[in-house]
Structures are given as structure tokens and as C-alpha cells.
Amino acid sequence: MKIKTVAVLGAGAVGSYVIWGLSNRKDIRLGVIAEGERAERMKKGCIINGITYHPEVWTPQEAKGTDLLLVALKYGALQGALESIRTITGEHTTVMSLMNGVDSEEIIAKEIGAAHILHALIKVASHKEGHGYCFNPETTIGIIFGELTAPYQSERVQAIEDLFADTGLHYRATEYIREEMWCKFRLKVGNNLPQAVLGAGVGCYRDSMHMKEISNKLREELEAIAAAKGIDIRKADDSSSHGSAVPPSARYSTLQDLDAGRHTEIDMFSGALIRMGKELGIPTPYNEYTYHIIKALEEKNDGKFDYQKDDESVTCSR
Structure with a gap:
């Protein structure tokens, strides 16, 4: 061939x-x-x-x-x-x-x-x-x-x-191609998404315990789904652990999309995990929140929240 x-x-x-x-x-x-x-x-x-x-x-x-x-x-x-x-x-x-x-x-x-x-x-x-x-x-x-x-x-x-x-x-x-794919998927979900919500460089994971915790929780939900599917991500850890060094200011693809006013690939990330979690009976609260907040940021970029002074009033409970 x-x-x-x-x-x-x-x-x-x-x-x-x-x-x-x-x-x-x-x-x-x-x-x-x-x-x-x-x-x-x-x-x-x-x-x-x-x-x-x-x-x-x-x-x-x-x-x-x-x-x-x-x-x-x-x-x-x-x-x-x-x-x-x-x-x-x-x-x-x-x-x-x-x-x-x-x-x-x-x-x-x-x-x-x-x-x-x-x-x-x-x-x-x-x-x-x-x-x-x-x-x-x-x-x-x-x-x-x-x-x-x-x-x-x-x-x-x-x-x-x-x-x-x-x-x-x-x-x-x-x-171990399936395990390698999920290993990369874990990296994307844990690194791309919290940064995109915050709107800051990847140094935020180093400098904020709160950002690191959000990243870890997103990864844990993904790992639970992978395990339920019989995918042992650990098989790919050694070969996939190395990567290119990036400066603290680096902005990954999801944040780059939001910066440019584009729609993101959140459906492929948290959207897919939410669907798989429901199929397997595995809760994905961190991914659900992240999915909806990034969808809302897309709507903001689309101009959905550009309210004018003469817009119809809304009533908010106190």
C-alpha cells in the first residue's frame, strides 16, 4: 500500500x-x-x-x-x-x-x-x-x-x-490511540475552559488555587467518564505528559475564539462530556456550568446583551 x-x-x-x-x-x-x-x-x-x-x-x-x-x-x-x-x-x-x-x-x-x-x-x-x-x-x-x-x-x-x-x-x-486521544481531551478540557471563562493567560492555574481547583474538577469528571467507558488514560500518561513550554500569558484556542468574537468548540468539550455523563449516569456539574457560561459569553459576543436605555424594563426580586 x-x-x-x-x-x-x-x-x-x-x-x-x-x-x-x-x-x-x-x-x-x-x-x-x-x-x-x-x-x-x-x-x-x-x-x-x-x-x-x-x-x-x-x-x-x-x-x-x-x-x-x-x-x-x-x-x-x-x-x-x-x-x-x-x-x-x-x-x-x-x-x-x-x-x-x-x-x-x-x-x-x-x-x-x-x-x-x-x-x-x-x-x-x-x-x-x-x-x-x-x-x-x-x-x-x-x-x-x-x-x-x-x-x-x-x-x-x-x-x-x-x-x-x-x-x-x-x-x-x-x-494506545484511544487513550492518547482522551489524554489530550483531558488536557483541553482542564486547560482551555477555565481560562476562557476567566479571560486570563495560562499563568492563572499557577497563581490561583481557585482556578487550579476548577481545572481539577473538570478533569475528574472526564476521568470518571473515561473509566466507565473502559478507557485507562494512565496508559498514555508517560507518552503524552511532555509538551511545549508556554508563557504565562498564553491564551489557548477557546479563549482565542472568544477574544476574536467567534463561537467556540465548547459543544465538543463540555457538551460531549455532559451527553456522555447522562448516558452513563455520571454527574458533570462543573462541565455543565462551564458549558453554559461559555455559551453565554458567545451570546455576549453576538450582541445579545447590548441593551439600550429605552429597552423594556425588567423586574428583579430582592
């Missing part, structure tokens, strides 16, 4: 890392999925670390049957992209989701079948600057992937390793 065609769905912070690395391969065809006005913008190139890259631009129909489809969307865009994913996926297409969270594979599998899915995650500190994206290739942990069951060194895992070799991309295969 040799991968000759790669399609990237989503050319933002995550997709840019893939485009940057695979653009070095001259023996494959690399394309970004886009249509209409977005396709015209993409044809002008992707600016990554100050350099403009020109992957091919394909419609879903043009990408049909590609060897590898990498899904790098924001969570809110996934439902609207399912038809495109279904169109692109051919009999021998492997689909890897590099989205945050732990349920995008399940959502995609309902459309195309679980046999096409190779579970994966990505760790890259990419951010937007001007019209492009920037990241540090040396400190980026990269793409982690693997089969859910043996044989773990499958033909398609070997094909992915061959594809990523000598590209500059950092990667590794693992026998």
Missing part, C-alpha cells in the same frame, strides 16, 4: 501544519478541499510561517477516491462537511480526523463506515498572523495515530509512516 494522493479538508491552524509538511513530498498529489469563493481564495496559496504554499484545490467530486483524507475542521463545521466527506471517500480511502475532542471519528464513521477510519490526534501550537498561520516546527509534537485493535502495525499505519517520513512533520504510531 502506497499513498499517492492526499486531500486536506480544513486549511486553518491544523491543516496548515499538514500542508507545510507534505508540500515537501514531490511524489504525491496534495490537494485542499474547497468550493466556490473559498476555492478561489485557496488558489492564491496558503501562507504558512511566512511562505506561500500552493497545494492543488479540489472539489469533493474531484477528490473522490483519494488515498488519504485528513479532516482538520473546527467542530462546528463538521456536520456541514459530512456530505463532502462521503463524496470524497472511495473504496480504499483512509480517513484521519485531526479535530479536537473524542467523537468526530464516531460522527464521520456513521456516514462512511468505521472501516475507513484510522484514529489520530494532533498537537500543534499554531496561531494566525495576518493572512497566514505560524508554528514552531521544532517544538511541535505533531501527529499521533494508530489502530484501535491489533495488528497495530497494519498496512495503512506503515503507509502513513512512509508518507510522513522525511517531511519535517513530527509523528508516531501508538498502540
Whole structure:
């Protein structure tokens, strides 16, 4: 098995890392999925670390049957992209989701079948600057992937390793991909969400016992759900514990979204945990509060609370 065609769905912070690395391969065809006005913008190139890259631009129909489809969307865009994913996926297409969270594979599998899915995650500190994206290739942990069951060194895992070799991309295969995904999920829930509510840099976890306590409670709820699902996150602790150092002022993706007036991926984080908690009979009070407060902050960004002096009066009990 040799991968000759790669399609990237989503050319933002995550997709840019893939485009940057695979653009070095001259023996494959690399394309970004886009249509209409977005396709015209993409044809002008992707600016990554100050350099403009020109992957091919394909419609879903043009990408049909590609060897590898990498899904790098924001969570809110996934439902609207399912038809495109279904169109692109051919009999021998492997689909890897590099989205945050732990349920995008399940959502995609309902459309195309679980046999096409190779579970994966990505760790890259990419951010937007001007019209492009920037990241540090040396400190980026990269793409982690693997089969859910043996044989773990499958033909398609070997094909992915061959594809990523000598590209500059950092990667590794693992026998514990589900545990690795939940380990990253725990990090996102515990670090992204309390900071987003407070509106402060990550130094808040170091400097405030209250912020640290909120972070710990969110993690405990997640760990209880994982345990009920038979997922032992400890199996991934050693391999996932290392990461890139960040300054106390760093603002993770959820807070970045709120800062920019965008809707967040809270449905993928606490929203998913609330749903799973209800299914398993596990209370998730910290995640429920966090879900609703971040939803309210989104509404505030949308202008829902821009009251005028002549607005209808409301009565508040004392």
C-alpha cells in the first residue's frame, strides 16, 4: 500500500501544519478541499510561517477516491462537511480526523463506515498572523495515530509512516490511540475552559488555587467518564505528559475564539462530556456550568446583551 494522493479538508491552524509538511513530498498529489469563493481564495496559496504554499484545490467530486483524507475542521463545521466527506471517500480511502475532542471519528464513521477510519490526534501550537498561520516546527509534537485493535502495525499505519517520513512533520504510531486521544481531551478540557471563562493567560492555574481547583474538577469528571467507558488514560500518561513550554500569558484556542468574537468548540468539550455523563449516569456539574457560561459569553459576543436605555424594563426580586 502506497499513498499517492492526499486531500486536506480544513486549511486553518491544523491543516496548515499538514500542508507545510507534505508540500515537501514531490511524489504525491496534495490537494485542499474547497468550493466556490473559498476555492478561489485557496488558489492564491496558503501562507504558512511566512511562505506561500500552493497545494492543488479540489472539489469533493474531484477528490473522490483519494488515498488519504485528513479532516482538520473546527467542530462546528463538521456536520456541514459530512456530505463532502462521503463524496470524497472511495473504496480504499483512509480517513484521519485531526479535530479536537473524542467523537468526530464516531460522527464521520456513521456516514462512511468505521472501516475507513484510522484514529489520530494532533498537537500543534499554531496561531494566525495576518493572512497566514505560524508554528514552531521544532517544538511541535505533531501527529499521533494508530489502530484501535491489533495488528497495530497494519498496512495503512506503515503507509502513513512512509508518507510522513522525511517531511519535517513530527509523528508516531501508538498502540494506545484511544487513550492518547482522551489524554489530550483531558488536557483541553482542564486547560482551555477555565481560562476562557476567566479571560486570563495560562499563568492563572499557577497563581490561583481557585482556578487550579476548577481545572481539577473538570478533569475528574472526564476521568470518571473515561473509566466507565473502559478507557485507562494512565496508559498514555508517560507518552503524552511532555509538551511545549508556554508563557504565562498564553491564551489557548477557546479563549482565542472568544477574544476574536467567534463561537467556540465548547459543544465538543463540555457538551460531549455532559451527553456522555447522562448516558452513563455520571454527574458533570462543573462541565455543565462551564458549558453554559461559555455559551453565554458567545451570546455576549453576538450582541445579545447590548441593551439600550429605552429597552423594556425588567423586574428583579430582592
